[in-house]
Amino acid sequence: MNRDTLSSRFSAGRVMLLARNRAYDDAPGLGIGLAIVAGLNLLSILIADRAFMNSEGDPSYAGLIIISGLILSSQAFKGMHGRTGADWILLPATPLEKYAAAFVSYLVVFPLVAAAAAMGLSFVLALVERAAGGPGTGIWHPISLAALRSYGEYAVVAVAFLAGSAAFRKRAFLKTAGLSVAFVLLCSLVVYLGLSLVHEATGSRGFSVSYDSGSLTVLGGDGPGALSVERTLRVLVDVVRLALVPAFSIAFGYLRVAEKEARDEVQ
Amino acid sequence: MVRMESMTFGYGKRPLFEDLDLRLEPGAIHGLLGLNGAGKTSLLKIAAGALRPERGSVEVYGRAPGKREAAALADVCFVPEDPCFPALKPAAWLGRYAAFRPAFDRGRFDELFAELGLDADKPISKFSYGQRKKFALAAAVASGSRLLLLDEPTNGLDIPSKAQLRRVLAAASGPDRVVVVSTHQIRDLELLLDPIIVIDRGRVAFTVTMAELSDRLGAARLPSIEGRPVVYAERDAVGWTALLATAGPGEAAPPDLELVFNAAIAAPDRLAAALRGDALPEYRPEAAALAAGGRA
Numbered sequence A: 001m002n003r004d005t006l007s008s009r010f011s012a013g014r015v016m017l018l019a020r021n022r023a024y025d026d027a028p029g030l031g032i033g034l035a036i037v038a039g040l041n042l043l044s045i046l047i048a049d050r051a052f053m054n055s056e057g058d059p060s061y062a063g064l065i066i067i068s069g070l071i072l073s074s075q076a077f078k079g080m081h082g083r084t085g086a087d088w089i090l091l092p093a094t095p096l097e098k099y100a101a102a103f104v105s106y107l108v109v110f111p112l113v114a115a116a117a118a119m120g121l122s123f124v125l126a127l128v129e130r131a132a133g134g135p136g137t138g139i140w141h142p143i144s145l146a147a148l149r150s151y152g153e154y155a156v157v158a159v160a161f162l163a164g165s166a167a168f169r170k171r172a173f174l175k176t177a178g179l180s181v182a183f184v185l186l187c188s189l190v191v192y193l194g195l196s197l198v199h200e201a202t203g204s205r206g207f208s209v210s211y212d213s214g215s216l217t218v219l220g221g222d223g224p225g226a227l228s229v230e231r232t233l234r235v236l237v238d239v240v241r242l243a244l245v246p247a248f249s250i251a252f253g254y255l256r257v258a259e260k261e262a263r264d265e266v267q
Numbered sequence B: 001m002v003r004m005e006s007m008t009f010g011y012g013k014r015p016l017f018e019d020l021d022l023r024l025e026p027g028a029i030h031g032l033l034g035l036n037g038a039g040k041t042s043l044l045k046i047a048a049g050a051l052r053p054e055r056g057s058v059e060v061y062g063r064a065p066g067k068r069e070a071a072a073l074a075d076v077c078f079v080p081e082d083p084c085f086p087a088l089k090p091a092a093w094l095g096r097y098a099a100f101r102p103a104f105d106r107g108r109f110d111e112l113f114a115e116l117g118l119d120a121d122k123p124i125s126k127f128s129y130g131q132r133k134k135f136a137l138a139a140a141v142a143s144g145s146r147l148l149l150l151d152e153p154t155n156g157l158d159i160p161s162k163a164q165l166r167r168v169l170a171a172a173s174g175p176d177r178v179v180v181v182s183t184h185q186i187r188d189l190e191l192l193l194d195p196i197i198v199i200d201r202g203r204v205a206f207t208v209t210m211a212e213l214s215d216r217l218g219a220a221r222l223p224s225i226e227g228r229p230v231v232y233a234e235r236d237a238v239g240w241t242a243l244l245a246t247a248g249p250g251e252a253a254p255p256d257l258e259l260v261f262n263a264a265i266a267a268p269d270r271l272a273a274a275l276r277g278d279a280l281p282e283y284r285p286e287a288a289a290l291a292a293g294g295r296a
Helices: A012-048 A059-074 A082-090 A095-131 A145-167 A172-202 A229-259 B040-048 B070-074 B090-100 B106-115 B129-142 B159-172 B210-216 B257-266 B268-276 B285-292
Strands: A206-212 A215-220 B002-011 B014-024 B028-034 B055-060 B076-079 B147-151 B178-182 B196-200 B203-208 B217-222 B230-236 B239-245
Touching (some): A059 A095, A059 A145, A172 A229, B002 B040, B014 B040, B040 B055, B090 B106, B090 B129, B106 B159, B129 B147, B129 B159, B196 B257, B203 B257, B210 B268, B230 B257, B230 B268, B239 B257
Parallel strands (some): B028 B196
Antiparallel strands (some): A206 A215, B002 B055, B230 B239
8 A cells, every 4th residue: 555545535455455354354253163064064974974064055055154244244344333433433444445345345255255165165074974984975066046146145135234234333133134024024015915905906916007198097907918916016026125225225334334433432 | 734613513412612723733742631521532533533523624734534535544643542452463453454554664663662662472452551552652653644643641551651651752743743642641741742722611721832831820839829920729738839920931930730721720711811911810719619610
């Protein structure tokens, strides 16, 4: 980092430094988690001649990576609350760089590193399994359409957990998870009510919309031109879930970080 | 330089500063004094950019710290009263955080680290309170920042450490650097602080240089204060410790800052008059006590 970079409004170098520091902070936790998973699987091999979570498409690895990533995301801005708040705020990097570093860390670096570590562990476990006379099942890897879809879902939720971390001083994981569940329930309720209303109004599972002389009319019908109610609502829910919620989370989280002040300590 | 103009700030609905004006020039170690809750720490945090004023402007070397540009943040170093550090050894901490400050002088840091007798093999989080303060001070001085803000730097330091701190602070001052020290322990740093800024009731009550103080004021222990040009006096077992208006240096012992601070709080009008060289009306201790209102 040189003095010229210091005067720039956004520096990729500073983002990388911040992401590197996050990686240093998170590495011990990842190592401990990996050691626990390895230990349990080795125990399983000793007892039953096979690892309990080792196959090519085993969802446990992806599940663990997702949960770990969400926990880390929910802790991303913990440092800006409480006693260390002033130090966090005054570290010479802009709020945008600090926010971007958290995205790089938990949406890119962590999933890649964790997936590589899980692949490595799976490979070692398969070798041990074979050496122990077990079946030597396949090696887990994240290169599949299902894994990519999981990553997409993870990214959407992780963005919300990052926002939760910026918003909540304590128990950010639980509070964000609670809010997410409440949001899903609310969406389900809206979908259910929407379906009921359309069914009641049209007596049909399909509908068409016409606009004439300033009035909007919903008509029932199952013909080829009619829209399926379920499909329409699903598209609407996806738009909310995959576009509006992440956009809101990103904007809200960034504003919380940018506007944070060190007011938590004694005056 | 640091400039605050018509700065207003508060917590919730309670205003802490109202239309505060302050100007700090480089090349000096400014002493920031005030009663508990007067807002010394908040003022330092506003100058650093950790708090933002509700109204008015704050500029540090021409930049608004509240915008939190990287260059502005790197030009300021705030050392809190109780610095927190992660469980990292000093070298690891420097590896992670010094990179954000391009002007950080590693050689200077190593010198200070050795001078302050800190342990390189121990995580900073395991340092004692005083050691953490010394480490933070060494990092601040070596940071290359032109504004150093130190909150109660002598609290919790043993006597030799206070002497070390004075040496480090004296050497840290420079023609292009503003150093601000907020303290209750005035006597620990009396010979370093110049000018003195007293904040009271949301405003800067006094800004006075040591030269002005020694020109206009003196301290004396007196059996009686009757007929003397007393600015402020405190009664003790054998008489009075008094701050006197003097006609020039050498007429009385130099005033000690603790007495000046108490005068600024309990008898601000008399102190202002004495500094202007105006004649003082007769001193009434009970009036000063009433003015202080038990706030000190």
